[in-house]
Ligand SMILES: O=c1ccn([C@@H]2O[C@H](COP(=O)(O)OP(=O)(O)O[C@H]3O[C@H](CO)[C@@H](O)[C@H](O)[C@H]3O)[C@@H](O)[C@H]2O)c(=O)[nH]1
């Protein structure tokens with residue numbers, strides 16, 4: 251590895267002498283930064299004017315009721331203003347990076363490429379089907395990369411023999427699949443995706459795939475591997491570990507080398523890459539730190555076995571869609587910039603419906619904001635689709651932190667084969683559940699513990715240490731992943747994120763203190779934008795209820811139409827929405843998808859973010875315990891059908907639906923009463939903004955009303971939720987009306 255690095259830097263250095271710019275990549279600063287900055291100045295003045303106006307109104311409140319409502323609005327506007335300020339950091343210096351992988355092989359021999367260890371995490375064979383894991387592993391094993399330099403490690407926190415079985419089957423199938431991809435120049439090397447998009451009915455390879463799939467799915471359905479599939483002695487031995495006492499929460503480490511470079515060959519006689527199954531030791535007495543713990547176990551086990559200088563982390567449902575991705579990644583690492591710590595590829599999604607109703611593509615989070623961070627030492631870590639330099643996990647660029655044992659050092663050279671007995675023993679040792687006691691793992695070394703969004707938190711801490719990153723977003727998606735298609739799954743996912751983000755915001759590493767000190771204000775604001783994002787629930791909840799209830803009480807909250815302050819409100823609303831929409835379209839979005847994006851933003855804030863914040867508080871008070879609820883990746887056909895019809899999937903009676911259903915009812919009632927008042931010729935001049943807000947709420951809630959009353963399919967809102975929401979709306983209405991009369 252060391253020799254590789256020296257050869258690499260020598261060649262790159264030679265090129266640098268002749269050409270000032272890099273042969274492998276380029277950066278372009280977007281000109282829109284000037285417009286962004288100018289608009290930010292104007293908008294900042296508008297916000298200040300609004301706050302001044304609000305303070306004045308609070309001070310002159312005629313009644314206690316008025317004081318209550320104006321103060322709530324003032325606090326809301328301060329939070330909105332703070333979040334606006336955070337969001338500006340992304341707009342100050344957006345940068346796009348391009349890569350030229352075609353130059354790579356002109357300057358370097360493939361045998362000088364650095365070795366690559368890929369980590370795939372899975373945690374539950376029933377929520378994350380073993381066939382999905384096998385497909386992801388195969389798609390990466392088939393990278394256009396020297397097989398003897400490629401290792402794929404699968405971590406199974408579900409501790410399931412079913413997943414191991416799927417991988418053993420995948421390795422066998424892989425010896426046919428890898429040459430098939432090479433010879434046919436297949437681009438999407440995930441077998442399942444390939445066969446879905448290329449209908450080749452009777453080919454031998456497809457039949458092999460189908461029969462492997464049947465064996466694996468059969469086993470999953472029965473919950474165990476049938477004896478007829480455990481034919482070889484090797485299989486019997488591997489599965490022997492799953493004895494009586496083996497449970498998911500309590501079991502010894504299982505490490506199985508499923509395929510080994512040099513030893514295992516494909517049907518054309520080429521070497522296969524390494525494929526290693528790892529289920530780290532679990533015991534009830536020590537914390538396992540969810541995915542971050544799994545990744546640290548992977549870091550250590552891979553260090554002992556192959557110790558590649560580059561690491562790729564993937565979720566089990568993130569398949570490779572382009573075999574040349576490692577070349578694109580190398581275009582960045584090749585550049586001799588010692589502080590570059592990771593290259594992030596965006597999550598892109600397969601099978602979204604036209605409007606992308608749940609805004610699953612997270613265009614702002616994965617495309618727009620990272621371009622903004624590219625100009626500020628790089629994007630945050632998304633948890634998947636990321637190539638790291640192994641060294642990044644051992645302290646800042648200039649201060650190396652020694653791991654406990656020599657074999658874990660990133661520059662340690664592994665000379666023995668991965669099936670060598672002492673190596674396997676050491677690997678088991680470092681995968682032990684007590685291994686990390688009294689070490690720096692999770693605090694100073696490796697992926698960081700303490701937040702349910704270990705990706706966000708780890709990336710943040712690494713940036714604070716002085717590491718840099720880049721976003722690599724080629725035209726062809728490098729990876730494709732799946733997304734939840736039921737609203738409850740979507741909200742459970744973002745609820746976990748909310749808890750994780752608040753764990754960062756209110757820790758001693760808060761972006762506002764620690765971050766500002768180590769990252770400078772701009773970058774710290776980027777991190778604060780995410781970390782404090784859940785706080786937006788408060789202003790959104792206020793704006794979703796108070797002006798509407800005030801309207802029902804004929805209580806005017808905002809300026810009248812001819813008042814100059816009226817236009818300030820209109821400018822602030824249109825300015826923010828207009829800019830958001832424009833950025834979305836410029837990032838290749840459509841109006842339809844932008845509309846879904848802003849709607850789901852409201853829904854999330856009125857559901858997962860609100861409830862997640864409450865859960866965070868409950869965790870803190872010790873009333874509940876934190877957990878990582880894995881997102882469901884099993885697709886139900888009926889749900890799938892409704893998803894493609896563009897219908898929201900509610901279905902289950904989940905508390906997640908209550909807050910926004912309540913708001914939906916309040917907005918509709920306020921709008922109807924407002925319209926009735928107009929028809930009775932009442933003068934509504936002073937209630938116009940309230941009418942506008944209620945109308946905006948109603949338009950956003952159309953799918954909710956539909957799911958409450960018009961739909962009869964299984965995806966409708968359960969009647970129980972409707973009843974609870976109507977009652978809650980009544981209680982909120984009564985309480986606020988009471989206060990208004992004080
Ligand atoms: O105890 C655990 C829990 C989860 N996982 C794995 O973590 C990954 C992400 O879990 P998922 O349920 O799919 O969560 P998402 O919310 O979809 O994932 C996003 O958010 C996570 C942080 O909450 C990040 O880890 C992910 O990379 C990011 O894609 C999956 O591969 C899981 O198998 C584990 O390995 N061990």
Ligand SMILES: [Mn+2]
Pocket residue numbers: 565567881
């Ligand atoms: Mn996921």
